[in-house]
Amino acid sequence: MLYEVMKKSKQRRRRGGPGGAACWLHRLLGKQLLNSEIQPSICSRVCVRIIYHLSVYLSLSMVDTLASDLRRVFYTDVTLPKKWRATQLKALAKLVDENRDALVEAMKKDLGRSPYESVLGEIATVSGEISHAKSHLKSWMNAETVATPLAQVKGLSTAQIVPQPLGVVLIITPWNYPVSLPLNGLVAAIAAGNCVVLKPSEISQHSTALLAKLIPIYLDPACVRVILGGVDESTILLKQKWDHIMYTGNGVVGKIIMRAAAEHLTPVTLELGGKSPTYVDKGVDLQQTARRVAWGKFFNAGQTCIAPDYVLVHNDVKAAFLAALKDNLKNFYGEDPSKSADFARIISERHCHRLETILKGNADQVVCGGQVDVPSKYIAPTVVDIPYDQIEKASVMQEELFGPILPVIGVENVGKAIEYINGHDKPLALYVFSSSNATQQEILLRTSSGSAVINDAIVQYSVCSLPFGGVGASGMGSYHGEHGFKTFSHMRAVLNKSTKMDLSVRYPPYDMSKIWLIEKMM
Amino acid sequence: RVTTKMASMDNLAGDLRKTFYTDVTHAIKWRTTQLKAIGKLVEENREALLEAIKKDLGRSPYESVLGELATVTGEVNYACSNLKSWMAPTAVSTPLAQVKGMSSACVTPQPLGVVLVITPWNYPVSLPLNGIVAALAAGNCVVLKPSEMAEHSSALLADLIPKYLDNNCVRVVLGGIAETTILLNQKWDHILYTGNGTVGRIILKAAADHLTPVTLELGGKSPTYVDKDVDIAIAARRIAWGKFFNAGQTCIAPDYVLVHHESKSALVAALKDMIGKFYGDNARNSEDYGRIVNERHCTRLQTLLEGSRDKIVCGGEVDVPSKFIAPTLVDLGTHGADHPEAAPLMQDELFGPILPIIGVDSVGTAISFINSRDKPLALYIFSKSSSTQQEILDRTSSGSAVINDALMQYSMSSLPFGGVGASGMGAYHGEYGFKALSHMRAVLNKTTWMDLSVRYPPYDMSKLWMLEKML
Numbered sequence: 001m002l003y004e005v006m007k008k009s010k011q012r013r014r015r016g017g018p019g020g021a022a023c024w025l026h027r028l029l030g031k032q033l034l035n036s037e038i039q040p041s042i043c044s045r046v047c048v049r050i051i052y053h054l055s056v057y058l059s060l061s062m063v064d065t066l067a068s069d070l071r072r073v074f075y076t077d078v079t080l081p082k083k084w085r086a087t088q089l090k091a092l093a094k095l096v097d098e099n100r101d102a103l104v105e106a107m108k109k110d111l112g113r114s115p116y117e118s119v120l121g122e123i124a125t126v127s128g129e130i131s132h133a134k135s136h137l138k139s140w141m142n143a144e145t146v147a148t149p150l151a152q153v154k155g156l157s158t159a160q161i162v163p164q165p166l167g168v169v170l171i172i173t174p175w176n177y178p179v180s181l182p183l184n185g186l187v188a189a190i191a192a193g194n195c196v197v198l199k200p201s202e203i204s205q206h207s208t209a210l211l212a213k214l215i216p217i218y219l220d221p222a223c224v225r226v227i228l229g230g231v232d233e234s235t236i237l238l239k240q241k242w243d244h245i246m247y248t249g250n251g252v253v254g255k256i257i258m259r260a261a262a263e264h265l266t267p268v269t270l271e272l273g274g275k276s277p278t279y280v281d282k283g284v285d286l287q288q289t290a291r292r293v294a295w296g297k298f299f300n301a302g303q304t305c306i307a308p309d310y311v312l313v314h315n316d317v318k319a320a321f322l323a324a325l326k327d328n329l330k331n332f333y334g335e336d337p338s339k340s341a342d343f344a345r346i347i348s349e350r351h352c353h354r355l356e357t358i359l360k361g362n363a364d365q366v367v368c369g370g371q372v373d374v375p376s377k378y379i380a381p382t383v384v385d386i387p388y389d390q391i392e393k394a395s396v397m398q399e400e401l402f403g404p405i406l407p408v409i410g411v412e413n414v415g416k417a418i419e420y421i422n423g424h425d426k427p428l429a430l431y432v433f434s435s436s437n438a439t440q441q442e443i444l445l446r447t448s449s450g451s452a453v454i455n456d457a458i459v460q461y462s463v464c465s466l467p468f469g470g471v472g473a474s475g476m477g478s479y480h481g482e483h484g485f486k487t488f489s490h491m492r493a494v495l496n497k498s499t500k501m502d503l504s505v506r507y508p509p510y511d512m513s514k515i516w517l518i519e520k521m522m
Numbered sequence: 523r524v525t526t527k528m529a530s531m532d533n534l535a536g537d538l539r540k541t542f543y544t545d546v547t548h549a550i551k552w553r554t555t556q557l558k559a560i561g562k563l564v565e566e567n568r569e570a571l572l573e574a575i576k577k578d579l580g581r582s583p584y585e586s587v588l589g590e591l592a593t594v595t596g597e598v599n600y601a602c603s604n605l606k607s608w609m610a611p612t613a614v615s616t617p618l619a620q621v622k623g624m625s626s627a628c629v630t631p632q633p634l635g636v637v638l639v640i641t642p643w644n645y646p647v648s649l650p651l652n653g654i655v656a657a658l659a660a661g662n663c664v665v666l667k668p669s670e671m672a673e674h675s676s677a678l679l680a681d682l683i684p685k686y687l688d689n690n691c692v693r694v695v696l697g698g699i700a701e702t703t704i705l706l707n708q709k710w711d712h713i714l715y716t717g718n719g720t721v722g723r724i725i726l727k728a729a730a731d732h733l734t735p736v737t738l739e740l741g742g743k744s745p746t747y748v749d750k751d752v753d754i755a756i757a758a759r760r761i762a763w764g765k766f767f768n769a770g771q772t773c774i775a776p777d778y779v780l781v782h783h784e785s786k787s788a789l790v791a792a793l794k795d796m797i798g799k800f801y802g803d804n805a806r807n808s809e810d811y812g813r814i815v816n817e818r819h820c821t822r823l824q825t826l827l828e829g830s831r832d833k834i835v836c837g838g839e840v841d842v843p844s845k846f847i848a849p850t851l852v853d854l855g856t857h858g859a860d861h862p863e864a865a866p867l868m869q870d871e872l873f874g875p876i877l878p879i880i881g882v883d884s885v886g887t888a889i890s891f892i893n894s895r896d897k898p899l900a901l902y903i904f905s906k907s908s909s910t911q912q913e914i915l916d917r918t919s920s921g922s923a924v925i926n927d928a929l930m931q932y933s934m935s936s937l938p939f940g941g942v943g944a945s946g947m948g949a950y951h952g953e954y955g956f957k958a959l960s961h962m963r964a965v966l967n968k969t970t971w972m973d974l975s976v977r978y979p980p981y982d983m984s985k986l987w988m989l990e991k992m993l
Contacts, residue, residue: 116981262726456968465614466964493937497927508800510584
């Protein structure tokens with residue numbers, strides 16, 4: 001049977017070379033594995049499993065030349081037509097719809113996250129991005145006509161900006177949103193007509209393994225590949241020439257990626273992080289504010305790149321705000337959050353330990369929570385009250401927390417908040433809770449951040465029409481919706497010049513007395 | 523050679539960032555004042571600028587006005603008239619879940635901070651100034667490091683810029699590799715580099731240390747395809763003009779020609795004819811013909827030419843001391859049979875007044891040839907057939923593409939100017955420049971008077987469908 005399959009793969013060589021064979025095999029067997037009615041006997045199940053893993057191994061052994069293999073596929077023009085892209089997007093929607101429970105289960109195993117958060121925070125965002133892309137794809141793919149100045153013989157020439165796929169893109173994603181970050185990246189890359197290699201995080205084992213199994217079954221395996229692995233596999237990938245690399249993760253690795261990309265003059269989109277500040281003004285509805293801040297912070301146990309990292313609260317309302325936070329936390333998770341089905345866990349013991357160490361540095365300032373149980377990767381939703389004069393040295397105020405610990409610092413006024421924010425790296429997100437237009441505008445004008453939300457937190461992620469990305473240390477480039485389409489496209493300027501008229505003044509021998517003529521028309 | 527003192531450059535980025543945080547560059551009034559000042563700089567110093575360019579490149583004032591000064595004026599005017607709309611937030615739609623109609627979402631441009639602009643010698647006035655236009659329009663502070671190889675133009679800019687622009691926000695640094703290195707070690711909010719790929723990689727790696735985004739305007743060999751059944755006279759005229767403008771030292775110059783065999787001999791004859799019409803019998807005597815920037819580059823081109831000396835069909839004269847290379851046509855034969863791709867002239871970007879011509883049997887061959895090489899900065903198609911034009915456009919990629927002309931895309935402020943792949947990343951000119959040097963910040967303003975309780979814990983799975991419907 002294997003021989004038959006490999007023979008058939010020769011016919012597919014044009015579309016994917018040896019790797020294509022492995023992927024076709026993988027896809028065929030993956031389908032078999034999913035459809036358990038087809039294999040009544042244990043023996044045949046075992047055989048199929050062996051062949052399945054062999055096909056995965058074959059795929060991996062092609063990792064060395066993956067970029068160039070896929071580029072060959074790209075140059076067969078298979079990804080260019082709108083039909084192919086729309087079909088892939090539909091297939092991705094089916095992948096999510098038909099495997100919802102399995103995906104939710106995998107995320108629960110990886111992050112101990114409630115199905116509600118997994119649907120809201122991941123699955124629904126992917127479905128949203130896919131529908132948005134499907135309904136807008138035609139207009140995104142259209143050329144945009146722009147004005148031509150008189151010198152280009154207006155009316156007899158046309159100028160357009162035409163989107164083109166880049167070729168082969170590499171998407172590297174982290175463990176915290178192990179389904180939506182990979183798939184939303186795929187949506188953008190595929191909508192733009194590229195071949196894609198996805199390297200999801202090895203740390204979110206279950207979600208990543210599930211995606212690696214499902215993607216070749218639903219999407220075109222010649223054009224979309226999933227590579228499993230860690231640093232070694234990433235290094236092999238990063239040595240190759242990609243047409244774009246999108247990386248979501250931390251700044252340290254971001255720099256490594258950018259340097260590797262520099263070798264091949266590959267453009268990159270880096271979705272990094274940082275400490276996203278939250279300002280809470282006096283005069284706000286403190287209960288609602290605390291509710292939204294707490295929700296944004298403790299969603300996924302704080303492991304969200306755009307989570308409100310810390311709060312700068314106006315001194316006048318600090319005590320009331322802290323009380324409101326405690327109230328809302330009790331409403332959310334009850335007296336003992338470790339017993340709540342709705343509160344997630346830390347991804348690994350290593351990260352749990354990291355957070356535990358950070359917390360120890362400010363143990364005296366804990367006003368709520370503080371319980372840690374490393375074996376069960378549990379850290380209680382914790383609020384830490386840091387006096388303003390200790391803000392620079394506080395243990396919880398050094399690096400991005402990425403955990404359920406919320407430092408709250410009282411400030412004298414909004415000016416002091418702005419000063420602190422501007423004294424540090426530009427964050428990925430900035431949250432302003434204020435009922436004063438003037439205060440909102442002041443903070444927005446005088447600070448910079450990837451995104452900013454007034455009177456809420458983290459919801460910007462699901463608005464497809466907004467670009468999602470950082471600035472400065474929090475990243476470069478953006479995606480989601482049309483911004484993703486453009487990120488993975490080359491916007492080519494195309495000028496079509498009339499041959500009917502030819503301004504002789506433009507050619508040598510030049511006549512300086514005529515130059516005003518051309519200048520006027522430019 | 524004048525260079526800026528090392529000490530004053532030590533923390534230039536940091537110093538300018540302090541100025542940036544005084545918010546002086548934010549207001550539209552400041553930006554338009556600066557932009558208009560660039561316009562005045564060019565207007566009031568036209569003769570001096572033309573003179574400097576002539577000393578650096580032996581270029582005719584006509585080409586300098588057309589190719590440099592007019593493009594700056596164009597960019598300045600375009601930015602001034604559009605700045606208000608560029609700076610305005612763009613509202614975007616919000617889904618129901620965000621309580622449509624009671625929340626608003628927009629994308630708001632913000633300046634990045636301090637931008638470094640590094641420019642080359644071939645267009646030593648417009649490349650620096652058009653970069654500065656983009657940076658200032660976007661509300662940034664700028665440091666310009668123009669090329670030390672365009673001595674006169676760079677020195678003149680270093681003299682004039684402090685006189686016209688806000689000295690606290692715009693600085694010029696003169697120097698070479700050593701000075702550039704000092705600058706590259708600092709933290710910029712964006713670097714705009716125009717030049718070659720080797721240095722482009724160095725810049726990108728230096729930028730990586732600070733996670734600084736970059737726009738790289740590089741180059742490559744921009745192919746020109748000439749079809750059968752074209753108006754040979756117009757094609758030849760426009761190709762020759764595009765090629766020999768600035769003696770071929772243009773990043774978007776038609777580097778080489780792939781011509782359908784049916785048109786080849788007519789094209790070669792027409793090109794020879796055009797060269798004669800443009801520059802007379804001896805281009806050395808023409809006021810309109812430029813020179814190579816220096817002896818080193820002249821020798822470089824001479825060596826390349828030696829590799830195909832027997833194939834020269836027009837021109838070929840080289841005089842290194844006077845940095846003169848005649849407008850030269852080289853017939854490299856036919857693709858396939860004569861292996862033109864092996865010629866030294868067909869390896870790297872020529873950046874000189876030498877035009878290799880290669881015959882092809884079909885447009886498909888031309889497309890394969892183009893696709894076997896790095897993606898170029900520009901692609902030129904001379905054809906009457908829309909289907910041929912479309913076929914080439916669909917099956918190749920390039921920074922920009924022009925049908926039936928050459929170089930014109932540079933002066934169109936409504937078109938993005940940039941490369942793809944090895945020819946660069948990012949783009950500028952007009953609104954593209956504004957956006958390249960801005961941060962487009964997503965801003966969502968959520969209503970407080972309605973709060974969907976279903977979104978908060980304790981979660982009720984049975985209510986999830988409600989939220990999903992609204993996302």
